[in-house]
Amino acid sequence: MPDIIIEINGLTKTYGSKTAVKSMDLHIRRGEIVGLIGKNGAGKSTLLKMIAGLIHPTSGELHFFNRASANGQSFFERMGVLIEQAGLYSHYSAFENLKLLAIAYGLPDANTQINKLLKTVGLEDIGSVKVKSFSLGMKQRLGIAAALLGSPDVLLLDEPINGLDPQGIVEIRALIQELNKNGLTILISSHILEELSKIATQYAIIHKGEMVEVISADELLHKCEERIExxxxxxxxxxxxxxxxxxxxxxxVFDANTLYVYDPGAEIRQISKTLIEHGVGIDSIYKYKQSLEQYFLARTEQAGERHA
Structure with missing residues (x-):
């Protein structure tokens, strides 16, 4: 599968008697925006940290770019990571922060790339303003710029909109979409499904350390769109x-006894009347509409009932 850029098989992480991530499977294709959706404490950050190489899995396999993670560390250089805090120096400017990181990474003549990144994240005109004066949204954008140093193929973002005001959320969303449009594969975690729905191409629903469902954006929207059942x-x-x-x-036709009608002009009364006139027996007919949040809650509740 040449388009698979990250392959996760049976990934597990335990801390003593506590299992943070249990036997997760996930395949991420090049160019996707994959949203990890789950409540706080579901295991999203732990999964991202294992993918980023920040912690070692207890068991399971990670493959990057068709290579096993145990075969070397070079693939981690092809990842940009922003998990939890960005680790910025508050008494330095945005340029100075990126310059220090470039030196630490051993990137030669990085000034051109730094200026380009600052423009990409919308911080090119702030000059020598110190990070301590930045808004939370500006710090998040600078953190993303730091993660992009070295031109990675994959960007890992952990709750990048958490705590942002509406304007900050819009700015980060637009930035993520622009980066993806330019070919970057992005794995982003959030507990806000409504916001992820505006950018993700695939969702991985996580609950209590387990992968509940992996579903494409098109499949999810189709399941949640209004229909007559x-x-x-x-x-x-x-x-x-x-x-x-x-x-x-x-x-x-959902099954032998169930049929869904998606036509927006269809009316329950007319469908019922016409079917009866033609001898088709109806047990029930009703209009169905489920929000993305309701779908997520239903799936996690089902997962909780299985393990109760």
Whole structure:
């Protein structure tokens, strides 16, 4: 699978008797924005730290760029990481902070790249202003710039919008989208599904250290979009009536007795009346709408019930 940039198989991390991450599987393709979604303490940060090489897994396998993580450390240089605090020097300017990091990384003649990064994150015009005077959003943007030093292929972000005001959230979101548009693969954690839904191409739902579900953005939106649900004696019997009599083409047969209608112009009363007139037995018919948050809560509650 040449487009897989990170492959996680059975990854586990324990601290004594406590299991922080349990047997997780996840495949991340090049160019994706993968959202790790879960409540605080679900294991998102622990997973990111293992991917970043900051902590060692207890068991399981990590493969980066088709190479096992145990084979060397060079692939970690191809990752940009912002987990928890950015580790900025408050009495230095944005440029000085990045310059110190570039020296520590051994990056020669980094001034051009630093100026380009400051422009990328919208901090090119702040001059010698010290970081201690920055807003939280400015510090987050500088932290992302620091993570981008060395031109990584993958960017790991842990709760980058946590604590930001609405304007700061918009700025970080726009920055992430721009970086992804330029080819960067991004793995981002958050407990705010509504915000992730504006940028993620894939979601990994985590609950109490376990991977509950991995689902694409298109699949998630399809599950949550408004629809009319019909419980029928036989779903197939309704299809010709929907197509010929009601001119409804946007529907899905879920199982032998369940059919979903997605057509926005469809009306429950007309569907019910027409099906009955053509001898199709209806057990129930109702309009269904689920928010992204409701879907997330339902999935995590189901996971909790399995382990109760």
């Amino acid at each position: 019909l419980k029928l004696e036989k779903a197939e019997a309704a299809i010709p009536v929907l197509e010929r009599e009601l001119k409804i083409a946007d529907y899905k």
